[in-house]
Amino acid sequence: MALKKLLIIFSVLLPVLWLTGCQPSQKNDEIVTGEINGVTYYIPEDYFAHKALNYILDNTFSLRVVNPDFAPLMISLEELRARNQRYREIGILAKFYPKLPPADEVINKAIDRLHASKLIGEEYGFLHFEQPEEYSQDQWDVWLEQRDGKSLSYATCSNATYIKVPQCRYHLYRGKFHIQIDFDMRLLPELQSIRANTLALIDSFQSPESAQTFLDTARAKQASNPL
Numbered sequence: 327m328a329l330k331k332l333l334i335i336f337s338v339l340l341p342v343l344w345l346t347g348c349q350p351s352q353k354n355d356e357i358v359t360g361e362i363n364g365v366t367y368y369i370p371e372d373y374f375a376h377k378a379l380n381y382i383l384d385n386t387f388s389l390r391v392v393n394p395d396f397a398p399l400m401i402s403l404e405e406l407r408a409r410n411q412r413y414r415e416i417g418i419l420a421k422f423y424p425k426l427p428p429a430d431e432v433i434n435k436a437i438d439r440l441h442a443s444k445l446i447g448e449e450y451g452f453l454h455f456e457q458p459e460e461y462s463q464d465q466w467d468v469w470l471e472q473r474d475g476k477s478l479s480y481a482t483c484s485n486a487t488y489i490k491v492p493q494c495r496y497h498l499y500r501g502k503f504h505i506q507i508d509f510d511m512r513l514l515p516e517l518q519s520i521r522a523n524t525l526a527l528i529d530s531f532q533s534p535e536s537a538q539t540f541l542d543t544a545r546a547k548q549a550s551n552p553l
Contacts, residue, residue: 355541357534358382362422363502367531370541372398385422389527390415393513395547396523396540411553413510418524420505429499433470433477436497440482442468450517452481469517479521483511496520500528 356371360382367382373389374380375398380388390399393414399406406412426432441461446454452469469481483494494514496507498521507524530540 355538357537360387362387363424368534368537369531370398370537372400372541375400376403379417387420389418391418391527392416392548392553393509394516394519394523395544395551396527397544397548398541401553406553409553413512414553415510416513416520417508418505418527419508420503420528422503424502426499426502426504429478430476432499432504433480433497437468437470437477437480440466440468442466450515452517469514481514481517483514485511498524500525 358369358371358374360367360369362382362385367387369382369387369389373391374382376390380390382388391397392399393416396416399415403412403415406415437455441457442455444456444458446456446467448454449469452471455468455470457466465484466482467484469483470477471479479496479498481494481496485493493511494509496509496517498505498507505524505528507520509520513520527540530536
């Protein structure tokens with residue numbers, strides 16, 4: 327009889343507890359912290375799934391993400407290749423340089439070294455340059471972002487068969503940070519969104535809360551476009 331009463335009481339209380347929010351709380355992901363130039367960065371541990379490639383060390387952090395959601399790459403590169411999804415991998419290397427010159431100066435010198443002086447036209451919001459015939463030995467084309475006559479960022483890509491994936495590298499400058507983004511040439515039309523997502527990802531590392539929010543959003547997006 328006493329057991330029957332307890333079962334009745336529990337059956338009445340359970341809906342009340344559910345409605346009042348007394349549910350098991352969702353466990354947050356582990357956060358890795360690292361300091362760069364006196365600033366602490368909070369990076370979800372899943373972004374370091376590939377230990378040999380991903381790290382935060384010596385004023386630098388390196389990550390692997392999946393386009394277009396920028397969720398962490400959690401499977402091996404071999405498995406990614408087996409699924410014909412290797413082109414979605416993006417590598418991000420951000421390094422702080424205390425004495426980094428202005429971006430415009432750095433970019434113009436880099437493009438001069440590539441001899442990419444032949445303007446093809448505007449593509450994807452960037453100016454597309456290629457090397458004239460006499461400088462085509464390495465076959466690197468350049469996509470340059472300019473505003474008010476100042477160079478802000480640039481990407482280099484090559485169709486040369488000796489270059490393995492990724493065939494493109496995007497150089498982005500923010501303050502004293504040089505951000506290098508490696509990606510497959512098939513993603514070149516998405517360069518604007520790659521830049522925006524990279525900056526949003528790095529900005530999210532300012533606090534554990536914003537880092538967790540970005541990660542949760544990225545995972546939700548990836549659910550609709552899984553690997």
